[in-house]
Amino acid sequence: QQLAQVPVDATTHLVTYATVVQAPHITQADLLSRARVWANGVAIPGKPPLLLREQETDVVMVIGSQALNTSYFNTSNAPRTLYYTATIALRNGRYQYRLTDFVLETADDGISYGAHVRKTFDEAIGQLTAAIRSTLAASLITNPTAGDS
Numbered sequence: 001q002q003l004a005q006v007p008v009d010a011t012t013h014l015v016t017y018a019t020v021v022q023a024p025h026i027t028q029a030d031l032l033s034r035a036r037v038w039a040n041g042v043a044i045p046g047k048p049p050l051l052l053r054e055q056e057t058d059v060v061m062v063i064g065s066q067a068l069n070t071s072y073f074n075t076s077n078a079p080r081t082l083y084y085t086a087t088i089a090l091r092n093g094r095y096q097y098r099l100t101d102f103v104l105e106t107a108d109d110g111i112s113y114g115a116h117v118r119k120t121f122d123e124a125i126g127q128l129t130a131a132i133r134s135t136l137a138a139s140l141i142t143n144p145t146a147g148d149s
Contacts, residue, residue: 006125006126009100012100014100014101014102015100015102015125016098016099016100017097017098017099017100017129018096018097018098018099019096019097020094020095020096021094021095021096021097021137021140021141022093022094023093023094023095023140023141024093025093026092026093026140026141027092028058028090028091028092031058031090031091031095031140032051032058032060032090034139034140035058035060035088035090035095035139035140036049036051036060037139038135038136038139038140039060039062039064039086039088041135041139042062042064042065042066042086042132042135043062043063043064044063044064044065044083047062047063049061049062050062054089056091057089057090057091058089058090058091059087059088059089059090060086060087060088060090061085061086061087061088062085062086063083063084063085063101064083064084064085064086064132065081065082065083065084066081066082066084066128066131066132067080067081068080068081068082068128080104080105080106081104081105082102082103082104082105082125082128083101083102083103083105084099084100084101084102084103084128084132085099085100085101086098086099086132086136087100088136095140097132097136099128099129099132102125102128
């Protein structure tokens with residue numbers, strides 16, 4: 001099975017996922033509150049999310065991490081973690097996310113897995129972005145505790 005191509009930014013030449021998500025009827029304040037909860041949940045210890053305000057847009061930036069299921073990599077079951085930077089720009093009824101600065105950390109298990117590194121990285125990116133998109137949408141759009149109706 002061939003892996004899907006990972007998106008590469010034309011300017012930075014780094015793997016970058018970015019898109020705008022419509023969130024009708026959800027205020028900017030509600031989106032900000034939800035984004036802060038999400039960002040605090042994914043932030044690595046000692047690196048709290050950064051909150052900015054730019055021209056009527058609230059921006060949440062966080063260095064996050066995602067533990068990976070490694071049982072299917074056929075190398076070992078050594079723990080792997082993918083670190084990333086998430087930037088979420090929020091406005092009334094929509095938000096834009098940008099995921100960049102991916103770093104795959106693997107435990108040194110003494111096994112040579114050089115041939116698997118690219119496949120592992122691509123699969124980790126795919127696994128991570130699917131998880132981030134899902135949890136971000138669930139946190140910002142379908143959050144049942146917020147005051148949108």
